[in-house]
Amino acid sequence: MDPSTPQLRVHQRRALQALESAWDAGRSRAWIVLPPGGGKTRVGLETAARHLRDGTVTKAVVLSPNTAIQGQWVGAAAELGLTASDDRGLTAELTSLTYQAVAIFDADDEVADDPDDDPDDDASASQLARLHPNGRALVERLRATPGLLLVLDECHHLLEVWGELLAELLAELPDSWVLGLTATPPATLDADQARLVDELFGGIVFQAGVPALVREGDLAPYLELAHLVTPTAREEEWLAEEATRFTELTTRLMDPEFGSLPFLPWLDERFVTAVPRVEVAPDQLDAALRLHFAGLLALPPGAVLSERHRRPPTPADWVALVDDWLVRCVVPSEDPRDHDVLDVVRRALPAVGYVWTRRGIRVGRSTVDRVLARSLAKTTATVGLVAQEWDVLGDHARVLVLCDHERATAIVPEALDGVLDDQEGSARSVIAALVGDPATAGLDPLLVTGSTVAAGEGTLRALVEQVRGADPALADALVVEPGEVATLTGPWTSRRWVPHVTRFFESGGSRVLVGTRGLLGEGWDARRISTLVDLTTATTSTAVVQTRGRALRVDPTWPDKVALTWSVVCLTEAHPRGGQDWDRLVRKHVGFQGIDAEGDVVDGVGHLDASFSPYVPPPVADVDALNARMDGRARDRQAVRAWWRVGTPYVDQVRPTLRVRGRVSAPAEGSGPPVPPPLVTSADGVLVRGTLLAAPSAFVLRHRRRRLVAWRDDVLRPVLVAPSLQQLGAAVADGLLSAGLGGPGSPGVVVEQHPSGEYRCRLDGADEASSWLFTESLEQLLEPMATPRYVVARYVLGPDDVPDPGFWATVRGASAVRRAMLRARPSGVVWHPVPSALGVNAARAGAFAAAWDRWVGPTSLLYTGSPEGAGVLAAQQGSDPFDATTVIRRHWS
Structure with missing residues (x-):
């Protein structure tokens, strides 16, 4: 082992001890949870090295989600004195491959560029992918290797994308040791994922959360913040117009003459007076209780109102109950009045992102959500946050802005013509705003994606000169193509330019990096990031954990580093679905702990502000005051560090x-x-x-x-x-x-x-x-x-x-x-x-x-x-x- 190799951290030692205890007890499969920056790679390599030395393992094979992480394993293995390779022949002591080596798998593209598209649809397509011949040959080599240790890095991807294919793979390797490593907290797993972990790995052997590693000093103290915006005047006007149809529908639903058995009497029969009591779905009961809170329905027998019910019904609540009414009462009816009811509802549903089908009401494309997710107000707010970070930190400022995609590929609906620009919400629109604004242009904003490196011309020339110091031939081949935002082209790909851009960013050549979650959201490390601005719409546990992990690395040049993560959220009261972006924020914070304004570590949106509820967005009238409160917390980094009480005892519970x-x-x-x-x-x-x-x-x-x-x-x-x-x-x-x-x-x-x-x-x-x-x-x-x-x-x-x-x-x-x-x-x-x-x-x-x-x-x-x-x-x-x-x-x- 290289003498300069760092000593094991507290949680790495504990994880290894727990793993050895499990294997000594006869288990051959284990699952370990450590947050981004927690040293999962070192745990896997120490496990491989120890068992290669004692002969219980003859070969170690690591599967990871992308080539960046694949390369990290090879380099880190060499530092521990292991022979390492990325060759499918499995000739080295440790072989590092991607999941794609076994099956078609695209973990970096978990969300479409259009937030209207359901990410689960893409995941389902990936789950159906079958082994190609090369993948099957690799599985055969794995199966034929005695004493095999198979390490599945970032294995949360397997739960979300591979599904049953993972079970089939492990069934082929009954005599192998299998170690799953992930940063995704167990609390964020859904029921099916938790079941799969238990079935395939026998449960979690060891876990440690982000707060524990902050207390140990292994991750930087951090603060989660939300910057709230309202749509632009034109966007707000369009949203108000769209809301009219749904308002008309809810008004009709209150009409005692609307249908042979009107909506409210139907709800009363269904939820209040039914004898015997009819079973209803949980979401329908929740919706009924919110209608009760609004004074539209008596309290169902035995029901208890909790925090989530003490708010007005949302469009989703109305839809859940109207769907039940239509399917059970209206559609089977021969009464002409009910035919009219169905026609009225069908026409109104698209205004709130739903459609009527033969199976009932289903989620459709929500143009409203697209406006909120891509509002120009978000881009404008990002420029302000970047400028504020420079004002507060000066030379320490290093801002990462993460977007879902470089360019918007989905066509803007005709209804949004003149309301939303085609590229609004993309990384391209953000870099253009940063380069074009005098408050941020001097920070040399730089765009890096899987296909593009772009910035102001002066910034790109400075990047070329840095490349020249490491690779003169490559620098000579690079070309700065002018434009409103210039582009750097040449004989390179993201695998080559990401390390150069990272060094340029960390050295201060650029203090603002704009990138996509697919490239920089996982497996990419930059210790000097002081602030992350999150403009992404992905809410899967994988995306959230990896996105938030980008800024948490300890910076050796700045011992007092405190990392900020800003989520930019667009709210409106002009439309009944004006809380869509807020709901996304809530999903991102489920199971994720952060420090609140009183120094308590809590999960959910409560750590952003004590007044925040996961069930209803704050009033638009409070936006300015809330933002001022957030800005005050952001500026007092020393107070945040003190709240975390780094080095003091904790329970990690x-x-x-x-x-x-x-x-x-x-x-x-x-x-x-x-x-x-x-x-x-x-x-x-x-x-x-x-x-x-x-x-x-x-x-x-x-x-x-x-x-x-x-x-x-x-x-x-x-x-x-x-x-x-x-x-x-x-x-x-x-x-x-x-x-x-x-x-x-x-x-x-x-x-x-x-x-x-x-x-x-x-x-x-x-x-x-x-x-x-x-x-x-x-x-x-x-x-x-x-x-x-x-x-x-x-x-x-x-x-x-x-x-x-x-x-x-x-x-x-x-x-x-x-x-x-x-x-x-x-x-x-x-x-x-x-x-x-x-x-x-x-x-x-x-x-x-x-x-x-x-x-x-x-x-x-x-x-x-x-x-x-x-x-x-x-x-x-x-x-x-x-x-x-x-x-x-x-x-x-």
């Missing part, structure tokens, strides 16, 4: 946390674990715990004055306010534990108050499933009364139920004390829903009631299916005793 605002409180800071309210026992055995049911006798108050003061302060005063969040959380946690649903019970409940006044509650010492069950159950307890199966009572004292402080000073003698205490009696009762997981049956509900009795106060448990319970439900439905706003976020620690 992600757990849900309930964020609460409302009429709840938390114990004072430092009060320790939750403790039940005081207990007072009267002579006749009445228990009083936080809530008074009967006044204690003189026997209890033998030491009159001291007991009186304690009873007043410890028992009466706490019930003048709502119970604390700690009490409620403890009741839920103990209820779940007693019901056999897992978790550590009340000792694991942690409540923290943040400077904003928000409370955050989580369950420590629990596995992820138990944490989620606790968090969702507590959220249900705090929400307005819906239609629970069981309810519990909380008896309350009002201010008029307790004598004022002056009265107590006049009390003398035992009889007077007793009379005084009898004046303090509860005058009201508040009913609360038993969370759905605990309301499944009487036994679980009883376990919760017992926990409630301990932590909140004596209670009554009612089944809402009983006459008394139905009466309580009818009276209390919709009540909101805590007036709480709740959201669930996943926190890393």
Whole structure:
């Protein structure tokens, strides 16, 4: 091994230890997850080197998604003293090949240049690709090699594109060692992908997330930001015109004469009054609950509203319900009124990107989405972000702008003539804007794609001179072709020009690189990137992880580097699908952790701004204020670095946390674990715990004055306010534990108050499933009364139920004390829903009631299916005793 080879990092050592343990236990297949920049290549090479030395492996073969990564394996293997080659003959100790060597596979082109096209369609085509003769011959050589170690690098591609072909390949190699390496977090895998990992690899052997490597100092601290824009005036005008047809449709749907069984009565029969209850798809139920929130539908029996339902219905919600209505009610009907209904709906659907087919409503091309994805406002915003980075960082500034494609190849629809330029949204349009703007032209913006190197003429000549220092013959053959944006042509391809462009960029010859995700989104490293501007539309887990990994490398020339990633998002309220770009942003951040403005590491759009919801975009009126807030965070990089607390201990665990605002409180800071309210026992055995049911006798108050003061302060005063969040959380946690649903019970409940006044509650010492069950159950307890199966009572004292402080000073003698205490009696009762997981049956509900009795106060448990319970439900439905706003976020620690 070369003496200059870096020592193994903490997570590389842990991954190797976990791998060896798995193989010692008899496993021959393993799956390891490390983020971009986490050193997956080194883990694979160390594994190969160790087992080549001990003889358990005779040959190592690495398959990776592109030639750039293929070359990295060959070079890194040589540094470890291994003989390495990219020859299919498998003659070297380690052979590095691409997946294309086995089968037709195009991992770099996961999304079409038109966001209207469904990327899954392209993936499906790749999955159907079959082995060509050369690929089959390679598989035969692999199968004939004893002691084979097969390393599948960036193997998330296999889940997304190869599918069953991967299973067929591994079936050919039953006696081989197989190591899968990926940067894609398990949380972002869909159900089918997770199943495939379990079936083919036996689950994940080791994983570490980006935040853990930042804490170790192996990746740069980073900040995720969103820059929000609205469409240009012409774009907005067109969008408003398009919205008219859909508005007319929703208006018709409210018409009680529209169809033989109109839309709203149909929904009522389908979701509210159906007996027996008809099964509906989850997306239809969610849509119905959002219609309920909008006041258009009664609450379906047993339904519980969560954060995702507390917003107006989207076009997708309307479509899901209208489709059900058309297929089940309108189309089978012979009534002429229903024929008219179908005709009206069919004409209106294209305005929101849907079409009517014989199988029902299906997604069609969305011209609206195309306008939002490619809005000129995004290009203009990119110029501003680049200029701001130069203003803040000066010579440290290195900006990478990533686009989906170099040129737009899809023809702009006639409807967008004069609204959107043919090339808007492409890398070509971005480089033209950067070169043409005085604020950024001096940064020497440079375009590099799989087919083009382009920039201002002076920038390209400087690049040629740098090439000359390494390859004079190549430099002499390069030609700068003039134009608004000049092009550098010659006898080279991307495999040759990418290293030259990378060195030019890192040395400061160009401080702004514009590229495509296919070329620079994976397998390309530039440590000096300070900021990434993401203009891509791809939302697959692969694309998101690899895109965000570009800026996270540690820069040896800048120890205090903090990387920024800007997502540019276009919003409009002029059209019902004006949140399409926002939905894309949300999908990009699912399972991806970032630091928020309070220094917490959370996933989802919540780390961009605490006000952001994954279910609804922010109001357009707030755009300027939000952008100003983002700019302020972007400028204070030292604060961001401090938030990350590099070098401090961590758990590397992600757990849900309930964020609460409302009429709840938390114990004072430092009060320790939750403790039940005081207990007072009267002579006749009445228990009083936080809530008074009967006044204690003189026997209890033998030491009159001291007991009186304690009873007043410890028992009466706490019930003048709502119970604390700690009490409620403890009741839920103990209820779940007693019901056999897992978790550590009340000792694991942690409540923290943040400077904003928000409370955050989580369950420590629990596995992820138990944490989620606790968090969702507590959220249900705090929400307005819906239609629970069981309810519990909380008896309350009002201010008029307790004598004022002056009265107590006049009390003398035992009889007077007793009379005084009898004046303090509860005058009201508040009913609360038993969370759905605990309301499944009487036994679980009883376990919760017992926990409630301990932590909140004596209670009554009612089944809402009983006459008394139905009466309580009818009276209390919709009540909101805590007036709480709740959201669930996943926190890393």
